[in-house]
Amino acid sequence: MTGERPIGEDDLQALVDGRLSSSRRDAVKAYLADHPETAEQVEREIEHREALRTRLAFKAQEPIPSRLRITNLVAARRRSPLVRPATFAAALAWLTIGGILGAWGGVWWTSRAYMQAAALTVADNAIAAHRIYVGERLHPVEVPADQEAHLVQWLSRRVGKQLIAPNLNAQGYRLIGGRLLPDSGEAAAQFMYENVGGNRLTLYARSGGNEAQTSFRFEEQDGVSAFSWIDKGLSYVVSAKADRAQLLPIAEAIYKQFEATSDPAKGRL
Template sequence: MSELPVTEAELQAYVDARLPESRTAEIDRYIAGHPEEAGRVAAYRSQSDQLRATFEPVLGEPVPARLVRAARPRHVRIWRVAAAFALVGLGVLAGWQLHGSLAPPEAQQSFAHDAAVAHATYSPEVRHAVEVGADQEAHLVAWLSKRLGAKVRAPNLEAAGYSLMGGRLLPGEDGSAGAAPTAQFMYQCNKGTRVTLYVRTHVQDQHETAFRFARDRSVGVFYWIDRSFGYALSSADISKDELLKVANVAYQQLNP
């Protein structure tokens, strides 16, 4: 049997089963007589199998909404967001409770979604849950009001059993550089359960709205618009009814 020398590149292509059949057969025979090379081929094929097995689960993970948004810039995604989420198998928008027959406009949906993401991001934090603590509440409120360009307040939720922990500044709508930033206030009850109030100013849709409820994976959100302020109260740990009670207290505190 005449054997052409096997190049290293060919051996790699052999590992990947990308050679023409005839050449594959020749290398099969070559490998049979060279245990060292046979060992390499087996090891490399096993690497490929292990790589695929190790990272396969990533394909089944829910796609973070921020990536779906990045794949659909604003000018192409209007009204298509829900379809996009459905496409990638997210249950993100499931659970809308519609008041009346009108679905909330997209801007409000993404507002509630942003609030839920911010809640999920910061509420589990042990040491850095807030940027400025409640011990400096006056400073916190003054700072956030200055940055948001409107007078914001941290409502007192003690009537619902929640104490202010503090707050932080977050990016504005769509993370856009031109938009006013957003404020997040965090509260905790004596059992350690946390709720966050997400506050955005200069909301385009100036109508007042009823409370709307959305569930974004594990986070429940009540949100409403009041005099160009958008508010969203989020929690991952308490029931919808309980969250509604807290939302009512917040609403009353904000409209004394």
């Protein structure tokens, strides 16, 4: 809005904390309406904050012990020039419980923002690699599908995590091979698939995810759709020229197959 300062992290954190001024509320809401990804992140932060409030609600509802009430503390101080350390610590704990929520929210927001930025970088790199190689007719892959065992072993060793080449026959795609790619100083694996119509799909995987697990994140860039997620230290991105409804079951199938290989109770594929 003309004449107003740009929307910043302080505004978004204030919205999450429930302390955004009314004069900024309309501007922030307009900003979020134009930035749906940020709006989704803000909504998640609000949910996390409310969950934290719920966990600590029992403490906030407890009555303040009489010995910690201000009048009694003042009276005790008048009787003795020294306040016992234990009493002072207890009073401080009660006074700072509200501050814990605000501090936790700020730390959570910062760490989540950093991880979101990292996830976006991996997804952007995966989509860029998809664009480059799906159009190749002579050399779309380094190692063809008839050497799948070697391909998986090679890429797993270079990425540093056990990989598989998911079987997507049920989704109408067959593996045609894969290749090794660089990604921000890390090794990344790309598996390529093709359906009977000649449309190609790629699965991109690299180590370095900062979270144990994240939910699916969808984005679309100039006709290429992608679902990305993090699971057990690996970042995954599946990309194709397909709409969200078509790509989601494929992403879910890939996720389930990787889960099955990492869970001994489910066995290996």
